[in-house]
Amino acid sequence: MSKRISRGQPRGVLDTPIKLxxxxxxxxxxxxxxxxxxxxxAARLVDLQVVRGGELASAALDQRLRTQEIPAQxxxxxxxxxxxxxxxxxxxxxxxxxxxxxxxAAVGQALSPILGADADILATRLxxxxxxxYVAKGVxxxxxxxxxxxxxxxxxxxxxxxxxxxxxxxAANVIGFVGDEGTGLGxxxxxxxxxxxxxxxxxTYEGGPGGRAIPTAANIRTNAEQGxxxxxxIDSDIQFVAQQAIAEAVAKAxxxxxxxxxxxxxxxxxxxLATAPxxxxxxxxxxxxxxLKNRPLTDAFEPGSTSKVMTLAAVINEGAATPYxxxxxxxxxxxxDKDFRDPTPRGTINLTLNxxxxxxxxxxxxxxxxxxxGRKLSKYIKKFGIGEETGLNFPGENKGFIPAYDDWxxxxxxxxxxxxxxxxxxxxxxxxxxxxxxxGLRVQPALVSxxxxxxxxxxxxxxxxxxxVISRESAKQVRSMLESVVGEGGTATGASIPGYRVGGxxxxxxxxxxxTGGYGRDVIASFIGMAPADNPQLVVAVFISKxxxxxxxxxxxxxxxxxxxxxxxxxxxxPPTGAKAPRLALTFGG
Amino acid sequence: MSAAPKLEFSEITETPEQTVTEYATKGVRxxxxxxxxxxxxxxxxxxxxxxxxxxxxxxxxxxMLGILLINTSLAQGAFTLGELRSQYGELARTEATLTEEVxxxxxxxxxxxxARGLGMVPSSSPAFIRIPDGTVLGKxxxxxxxxxxxxxxxxxxEGAEMAVAGEQPGAPGVGYDPAxxxxxxxxxAQTAGAGQKENKKVTGxxxxxxxxxxxxxxxxxxLDAVSVQ
Numbered sequence: 001m002s003k004r005i006s007r008g009q010p011r012g013v014l015d016t017p018i019k020l021x022x023x024x025x026x027x028x029x030x031x032x033x034x035x036x037x038x039x040x041x042a043a044r045l046v047d048l049q050v051v052r053g054g055e056l057a058s059a060a061l062d063q064r065l066r067t068q069e070i071p072a073q074x075x076x077x078x079x080x081x082x083x084x085x086x087x088x089x090x091x092x093x094x095x096x097x098x099x100x101x102x103x104x105a106a107v108g109q110a111l112s113p114i115l116g117a118d119a120d121i122l123a124t125r126l127x128x129x130x131x132x133x134y135v136a137k138g139v140x141x142x143x144x145x146x147x148x149x150x151x152x153x154x155x156x157x158x159x160x161x162x163x164x165x166x167x168x169x170x171a172a173n174v175i176g177f178v179g180d181e182g183t184g185l186g187x188x189x190x191x192x193x194x195x196x197x198x199x200x201x202x203x204t205y206e207g208g209p210g211g212r213a214i215p216t217a218a219n220i221r222t223n224a225e226q227g228x229x230x231x232x233x234i235d236s237d238i239q240f241v242a243q244q245a246i247a248e249a250v251a252k253a254x255x256x257x258x259x260x261x262x263x264x265x266x267x268x269x270x271x272x273l274a275t276a277p278x279x280x281x282x283x284x285x286x287x288x289x290x291x292l293k294n295r296p297l298t299d300a301f302e303p304g305s306t307s308k309v310m311t312l313a314a315v316i317n318e319g320a321a322t323p324y325x326x327x328x329x330x331x332x333x334x335x336x337d338k339d340f341r342d343p344t345p346r347g348t349i350n351l352t353l354n355x356x357x358x359x360x361x362x363x364x365x366x367x368x369x370x371x372x373x374g375r376k377l378s379k380y381i382k383k384f385g386i387g388e389e390t391g392l393n394f395p396g397e398n399k400g401f402i403p404a405y406d407d408w409x410x411x412x413x414x415x416x417x418x419x420x421x422x423x424x425x426x427x428x429x430x431x432x433x434x435x436x437x438x439x440g441l442r443v444q445p446a447l448v449s450x451x452x453x454x455x456x457x458x459x460x461x462x463x464x465x466x467x468x469v470i471s472r473e474s475a476k477q478v479r480s481m482l483e484s485v486v487g488e489g490g491t492a493t494g495a496s497i498p499g500y501r502v503g504g505x506x507x508x509x510x511x512x513x514x515x516t517g518g519y520g521r522d523v524i525a526s527f528i529g530m531a532p533a534d535n536p537q538l539v540v541a542v543f544i545s546k547x548x549x550x551x552x553x554x555x556x557x558x559x560x561x562x563x564x565x566x567x568x569x570x571x572x573x574x575p576p577t578g579a580k581a582p583r584l585a586l587t588f589g590g
Numbered sequence: 591m592s593a594a595p596k597l598e599f600s601e602i603t604e605t606p607e608q609t610v611t612e613y614a615t616k617g618v619r620x621x622x623x624x625x626x627x628x629x630x631x632x633x634x635x636x637x638x639x640x641x642x643x644x645x646x647x648x649x650x651x652x653x654m655l656g657i658l659l660i661n662t663s664l665a666q667g668a669f670t671l672g673e674l675r676s677q678y679g680e681l682a683r684t685e686a687t688l689t690e691e692v693x694x695x696x697x698x699x700x701x702x703x704x705a706r707g708l709g710m711v712p713s714s715s716p717a718f719i720r721i722p723d724g725t726v727l728g729k730x731x732x733x734x735x736x737x738x739x740x741x742x743x744x745x746x747x748e749g750a751e752m753a754v755a756g757e758q759p760g761a762p763g764v765g766y767d768p769a770x771x772x773x774x775x776x777x778x779a780q781t782a783g784a785g786q787k788e789n790k791k792v793t794g795x796x797x798x799x800x801x802x803x804x805x806x807x808x809x810x811x812x813l814d815a816v817s818v819q
Contacts, residue, residue, distance in 0.1 A: 084693045089686045141683035166693035240698035241712075498715050499728035563714075570716030575727040 064206040064214070072198030074163065074182065075227035077175055077189075079236040080271070080449055086165050086175055086189070086281065088182075092144035092157040094135040098128040100154030107152050114146050115139065126154075138162050163189075165281035171239050173275050173294040174232065174447065177284040186284065186292055188230065188447075191395050195451065198227035226454035233269035233449045238262055241567040242274035246542070249560045250276045253525075254548030259296045259426045260564060261541040265434035265530065268443035268464045270392075270427070271538075271568065273297075293396065296426035300398040301545075303429050304509025305360045305553070306528050307381075307419025310432055311369050312357055313478045314380035317440075317470035320371035323354040323481050326588040329364040336410030340366060343508070355586035358484040360491050360506060362418045369417035377417060378405040383469045384432045384442065386424050391444045391465070400424040419509060430541035433504075433528045436482070437536035440475035442467040479503050483533045483581050495529055495558035497566050500576045503536075504529020504561065506553030511546065522546045527557035531565050533581065537574045540565045 048056060077086035094115070101107055108123030115122070115136050125135050137160065139147075144157050163178045176187020183197065184190040201224035206217035242260040250258040262272035275295040279287030293299075315321050330348045333340045342361050356364030369377055382388070387402045402422040403412065415421040424432075427445055435442040444464035451459040470478070482503030486496045491506045506527050513520035526543045530536040542557040542564070550556045568574075694700060717728035 083696055084689075087689060087693055089690050090682060140687070142687060145683070164690060164693075166690070167697035167699065170698060236698050240702070498731065499717065566714060566716055567712070570713060573718070574716075575718045575720075578727060 061206070064208075064217075065204055066207045067202055067204045070201040070203060070222075070224040071159075071161070072200045072224040073226050074161070074198065075196040075229045075452075075454075077196075078229060078231045079171070079234050079239075080232065080269075081235065082231070083167075083236045085167060085171060085232070085234075085236070086163060088161050088163050090141055091138045091160045091162045092141060093137045093160045094139050094144065094147060095156045095158060096126050096133045096135050097154045097156065098126060098130045098133055101126050102153070107155065110150055110152060111135065111147065111155070114143050167236065167240075168280045168282060169278050170236060170243065171232070171234050171273070172278050172281040172284075173292075173296075174234060174273050175281055177279075177281045177292075187294060187395070188232075191393055192230055196227045196230065198454070199225040201225070228454065228459075229452040230448055231450045231452060233264075233267075233271060233447055234273065235262075235271045235568075235571070237571050238564070238568045239272040239274060242272040242564045243276065243278065245560045245563045246274050246544075247276035247278075249542075249544060249556060253544055253550050253556050255544045255556075256546040257295060258542070258544045258560075259299075260543075260560065261296055261426050261430040261539075262564060262568060263430050263434050263445065263539040263541075265437035265536055265539050266443070268434070268445045269449065270445055270447050272564070273427070273447070294394060297390065297392065297394045297397045298425070300400045300423040300425045301511065301524050301543075302420050302422065302509045303424045304419040304507040304524065304526065305362075306429055306432070306505050306507035306509075306526055306541075307422070307424075308357065308360065308365045308417075309436065309478065309482070309505050309528075310381055310384050310386075311365055311377060311417045312353060312481065313436060313470050313474060314377055315353070315368045315372055316477050317380070317474040318372045318376060321353045321368055323352065323477050323584055325353045325368075327351055327353065327356060327364055327367055329356070329361055329367065331363075333363045333366060333414075335366065335414040338411050338414075340414055350588050352585050352588055354481045354484050354584040355588075357481040357505070358487070358490040358586050360485075365418045366414045369413070374408055374413040374416075375405050377413070378402065378408075380469070381416070381422065383467060384435060385428055385467075386422060386432075390425070390427050390431070392427065392447050394447070398423075398425050400428055419507065426541060426543055429526075429543075430528060430539055433530055433541065434539045435469050436475050436478050437530045437539050438475075439472040440468060440470040442469050479530070479533055479536070480582050480584060482530070484584055484586060486529065487581065487583070489586050491552070492527055492529075492554040492558040494554060495527055495561045497531060497562055497569070500531050500569065501533040501579065501581045502529055502531045502565070503533035504558075506558065508552050523551055525551060525553045525556040527553045527561045529561050529565065531569060532574070532577045534577050534579050537572070538565060538568055540568070 074088040076084055076088070079085055094111075098104075104123045104126035105119075107126050108119040108121075111117070111122050112119035117136065122135065125133055135155070139157075147155065148157070161182065163182060165172070165175065165177075172187075174187055176189035176191075177185060178189050179185045184193040189196065201222040203219060203221045205219035206214045208214055239262075242262060246258040246260045249255070258276050260272060260274040261270065263270050273294070273296050277288075277291045279291050284292055316323070321327075327350075328348060329342075329351050331341070331346055340362055342359075342363055351359065351361060351364050353364075353368060355361075356368060381402055387400050389397060389399045400423045402416070408416075412421055431442065431445055434445075443466050446461065446464060448461060450461070453459065480503075482505055483501060484490050485492050485505050486502045487493070492504055495504055496502055504527055507525070509524045509526065510519040511522040511524055512518070513522065522545075524543055524545050525547055526541070528539070528541040530539045540561050542560045544556045544560075547556055711733045713733045715729060715731045717726060717730035719726055
């Protein structure tokens with residue numbers, strides 16, 4: 001009792017002095033304990049807020065933050081008329097949460113008719129304890145709709161896309177193909193991967209425990225950059241006819257392969273680039289690896305007689321001869337310790353320069369080339385674009401080869417003059433004729449006509465570079481000589497198209513045997529021509545490699561030229577000029 | 591107690607021209623002087639407790655109602671969003687399906703098959719008719735009809751039977767005999783060709799080189815590709 005203190009008590013009333021010591025001790029300990037607690041709390045607070053503050057806050061945010069990729073839609077590849085050659089369509093991947101499926105067999109039965117897959121195989125994919133399993137990939141949205149209507153427990157789907165090539169094999173060698181991941185692995189799908197693929201975007205948002213976005217919380221969204229559409233210069237219809245014609249000819253001749261190039265000489269646009277055998281872009285793995293390439297650009301070969309056009313054009317442009325210049329052509333010509341012969345053995349004949357072209361005389365061409373010499377000849381061949389990339393930006397292009405003039409051996413000059421000892425790809429070979437067709441002006445070829453961005457802006461390619469190779473007048477003379485080839489007495493009468501003036505040149509080039517290193521029996525039969533010859537709108541080049549039945553360009557390649565060119569003239573509405581073809585003399589004297 | 595202030599006051603008022611204010615702001619420029627005056631002591635108003643409770647309750651109520659409204663509108667928005675999303679998904683699916691279908695149908699191979707199915711064959715020689723004077727440009731030839739597959743369902747015997755029965759085929763289809771049609775077309779084309787040649791000689795156009803700009807042709811649609819058959 002004595003310890004109790006009454007505040008109101010007057011001091012004087014108490015006998016014993018008040019013991020304040022107890023009070024102050026208790027209060028002090030309370031203060032101390034409280035203070036310690038506060039210090040601990042404060043320290044913890046400082047620890048949480050200041051020391052580990054940033055780390056904890058971001059960890060908490062990470063728990064809420066969810067990032068989702070927004071896939072970029074791959075661009076379309078179109079032909080020159082806007083027909084889709086490669087499109088990307090939405091598909092679904094059907095997935096399963098095995099732990100949620102009680103009766104896999106029944107679910108498998110239900111899915112089987114829609115997916116067109118065996119019920120038992122499906123059931124095995126649905127049995128087990130895995131939370132995620134693919135049941136089927138690339139299912140069409142329609143089918144997924146049917147599946148989702150069944151409301152099967154544990155069956156889900158995820159969005160996916162699939163690249164389809166509606167025309168299958170059409171221009172597959174140019175377009176290429178994509179891999180399982182949807183990225184380009186061949187052709188322009190590969191070369192323009194960055195442009196076609198676009199850049200995927202992403203959205204980051206704060207989500208609740210259920211995964212749903214918290215509506216009021218901020219979200220960061222980076223929109224996907226959609227891939228661009230690429231419009232090719234290829235005309236589907238001409239491409240189709242060219243592919244059919246070359247496939248037929250290759251099969252008929254028992255050849256290893258064949259190629260067709262259709263070009264607009266004025267714009268340099270390639271309207272068709274066909275090769276056979278080819279592949280289906282939808283299923284490239286079904287084809288032989290060697291058929292996946294774009295032979296017109298990836299294969300270089302010795303051009304043979306079609307190369308005589310370069311030689312004779314150079315001779316005419318240098319003023320060393322005219323189409324009428326008479327040249328005595330012996331049966332055998334010895335140059336560099338080697339005897340050169342013409343394909344058909346004969347004695348000396350009197351040919352005009354025009355006759356040399358029409359009869360495709362090797363000896364005549366050598367004699368004509370000697371009028372300008374090797375240095376000039378090599379300069380012209382390079383100007384025609386041989387040994388130089390075409391500028392088509394195609395992966396794996398073989399730019400051909402011509403040895404430097406200083407490295408020429410004694411037999412180099414005569415062989416290069418008639419098209420052996422140098423190599424070209426099919427587009428380069430067609431380009432030589434396009435130059436002649438376009439009055440001597442070489443226009444860089446093109447396969448992409450424009451790029452269409454996702455926002456609709458159209459990007460035109462830079463204007464093609466042009467090179468003056470021969471004069472307008474020389475080109476005109478060469479064209480009239482090319483008409484003699486197709487005309488009576490020429491090597492390619494089978495290439496003539498009734499009503500039209502056609503000019504061209506055959507070729508039967510020897511192929512180097514890869515085993516022996518020398519020339520064997522194998523040849524590349526070719527025909528490259530233009531129509532209408534007096535105002536050329538089209539250049540068509542046909543090459544048939546290693547034929548078993550038949551050998552000469554005039555018999556194998558010329559009919560393909562005729563078929564493709566006839567169709568293209570009609571399809572592009574190119575009427576005949578109506579002018580009569582000149583009849584230049586092939587021989588002289590008696 | 592009261593003497594001292596009086597004394598002080600009287601001290602201040604010793605200069606009668608000076609007011610209290612003037613004294614306080616002595617040395618300050620006239621224009622800067624604040625207009626000071628004496629005020630009565632502040633009257634403290636006591637708010638009633640009942641009023642305060644009401645205000646707080648009101649604020650609370652408004653807040654609750656606001657939250658309710660916001661939540662409702664968010665839920666509504668979510669519903670609309672979900673609905674539009676599924677609608678968008680459905681339309682996108684339809685579009686994808688249709689795009690695929692159109693692309694497949696417009697592929698050259700599919701078109702060719704359809705054309706052949708209708709009994710058409712590719713033309714082997716391009717020719718044009720110039721509309722103003724009817725000149726034929728190019729040398730039209732009848733296309734070879736061997737490739738027509740339509741009447742494949744019919745054997746030659748069946749076709750002959752129908753012909754005997756007096757059924758004249760108007761269009762490729764039942765009873766259509768490709769060989770006979772070819773022969774007929776051939777004949778017609780040859781007659782037509784001969785007629786055209788004569789015509790040309792009369793007008794004298796053909797003997798002269800005709801310069802036709804391809805541009806003009808397409809712009810004026812003077813020429814049209816003609817099927818020779």
